[in-house]
Amino acid sequence: MHKGMDVISALQFSRSDIEFLISVAEDLRRVVERGGSLDIAKGRIMFTAFFEPSTRTRLSFQFAMTRLGGVVVDLGPEEVSSMAKGESPEDTLRTVDGYGPDLIVVRHREPGFAAKAAEICRAPVINAGDGYNEHPTQALLDVYTIWRVFGRVDGVRVGLMGDLKYGRTISSLSYALSNFRDVEIHFISPRELQPREEVLRKLDERRVRYEFHEKPDEVLERLDVLYVTRLQKERMKPEEYERLKGSYVITYEYLKKFRRIPVIMHPLPRVWELTPDVDVLPQAMYFEQARNGLYMRMALIKTILGL
């Protein structure tokens, strides 16, 4: 990890990289929570280019940069439509890169787009989601959240639930977890939405232990963390969807049946797969998780800008 680096994949981060970022995030958190104001990114410009709509991730990056004293220039949503009129996103990035941003945050529906952007741009590029491929900063904040809750990541048992095939947070989080010892990953999904072969192969190479489950009931009491994501209707056969959807909704009622409730995480936004009545449980960690994202992204920006 070094000043000026691009962040394209969670595979880039070693255990010590992640531990370093966590310690920077904790330092920044202490300053911010004491009400301190930071000025270390003064005069620096971050360009955020979300070619796919985003609110949460975009705002999280904007707050992170602003909290460090820097400035954000945003591509704006209209670009997405002006894309239709013809300019390629590559041309847009190359042009704006010429305006001299210190950092570019990019999201695009095309897997591999962030890597391409990093080749085009002189400024360091952070991948804020490239299609179903990866979302590495989400993985960093997820691991940070686990670390904060358990005081360690080694030995943690994580259930990943929902659309594991096309969920970019799933692959990135699995990769990030693969740096830690004795982690168990439990993939909970309909069979046709299990993780892609390329993801499993990488986990095999890294000797990560994982199991498959078709329903959360089978494994819930053995989990430290249940990481909920959405099951997307358009990705399943209608009859399959109808048969299975009920099994992928986490409610207060459902969780109360178990003797031991794991920590509940979710990358948000949630729709119907995690009902608001769960929010009152002490195990509901998703809003805290989002908040951790602020500090982790501040840590990443600080590191990349060499501040």
Place this chain on the structure above:
Amino acid sequence: MHKGMDVISALQFSRSDIEFLISVAEDLRRVVERGGSLDIAKGRIMFTAFFEPSTRTRLSFQFAMTRLGGVVVDLGPEEVSSMAKGESPEDTLRTVDGYGPDLIVVRHREPGFAAKAAEICRAPVINAGDGYNEHPTQALLDVYTIWRVFGRVDGVRVGLMGDLKYGRTISSLSYALSNFRDVEIHFISPRELQPREEVLRKLDERRVRYEFHEKPDEVLERLDVLYVTRLQKERMKPEEYERLKGSYVITYEYLKKFRRIPVIMHPLPRVWELTPDVDVLPQAMYFEQARNGLYMRMALIKTILGL
């Protein structure tokens, strides 16, 4: 009134609160008009979340915060559509509140939404319009405008014209005016668009004198201020609308028929109910009124942030 307070309803403000805010607004105006630059909100972040489209109010708050040296992060318009995809505005606010804004400005079509937002959020919340319910900062700048024109608010006779039933500026302004002595309110509207019962009840409790008129002609010469708002076609029976609409258009021609022309105010934007030929009259105060909004919102932000 105190640091960290939420601003949900014009009913929160006592006479002395309003007088205090006016004096702060006047102080800030002097600094800005002398070309001075303010830095007192340095390092502070205001989050603006307009779930209903807005230009004027959003820009007014953005300029106010910027003029104080603070930074604005905006939800952006795309969120409105991403709402459709599923996340509740409550989740959005709760998440962004976790990023630590110093102040949240919120608009939403649901009456009572701002109060709900204030419960969810740790940061102070300013209501920038909750459906037909209230728009308290508009009321503050309206009263400030009256104060600047007449040197007082006591004894002023104000005609409120247009859709009084669903106009949120109408209820908030009436409440704000109720703090002052001998104010007369003249409600000028079709019968079916008179203020809601709950609004009138509050004015009764506060012993405000008010009268109803169906047309402005009946009362125009007795007014100090004619406050024009739009009559919305979709809120009336078609035949009623056709019969009455001509009576709710204020033109130069129309005003010139009277011996005494009141000060003309309008929350803007205007459509056809107030024609541009009125702009040349010395009584046309609506652009000045918008400008007063800048200073009043600066005063409010300064007070809430305790600067």
Place this chain on the structure above:
Amino acid sequence: MHKGMDVISALQFSRSDIEFLISVAEDLRRVVERGGSLDIAKGRIMFTAFFEPSTRTRLSFQFAMTRLGGVVVDLGPEEVSSMAKGESPEDTLRTVDGYGPDLIVVRHREPGFAAKAAEICRAPVINAGDGYNEHPTQALLDVYTIWRVFGRVDGVRVGLMGDLKYGRTISSLSYALSNFRDVEIHFISPRELQPREEVLRKLDERRVRYEFHEKPDEVLERLDVLYVTRLQKERMKPEEYERLKGSYVITYEYLKKFRRIPVIMHPLPRVWELTPDVDVLPQAMYFEQARNGLYMRMALIKTILGL
């Protein structure tokens, strides 16, 4: 040229104005490229109002103001739709002008709109495109690019290709070039898309030498610069369009046929009229041209704000 001036037309700029702006741009470039941070616009606010969608020009102005240490408040794209609901852009500008921006950048599809805006607003107004009429800051950066490549503008032979009738960059660049000695302009377009009479008349008054060509082949080897713009289908008869379009596409293959390839410029965004395979040529200057826009706009803002 003076502090507080409006920038409406390229005709405003004399040769010495342009040379002055180029020297300021070069100074600013040196500071920025050395990694220096500027703070001279601290506390100043630029308001960008693009009533017609724009990405490149808007972002270029935003980066320019930000690089100078100032702040940008943007109208936002939603206003364009809220326009439909009724408020006139004149009202919008007059209102926001009252909030005290130090500078207003405006784009609108109506020719002459920027001049009207300058009359309405107390703040200086920069025309960022008014319909088919003018785009003076584009002309300044185009001339700056020519100056950087050739070390002079006098005597340069420029081919302007594409829709010359409705292309606002065409008229503005022609006007800017008219300040220099022995410039030759070659208009390359279908006959029905030659520049408007009013434009040619102004060039005649200023004794600019120009010729018309129907295809680039006729003149390409005589050019120092080929300035490519888009041919818009909707502006031509279908049969004409089909007959001619092939002649207005600049590809690597096409250029390689000539012994001498001119510098290729383009205001961007490009669509099909300039293929990406041209980017590898040393003569491809369009991304550098966009980058020059940053410094030229910084120079202009600095001059107008009197910094």
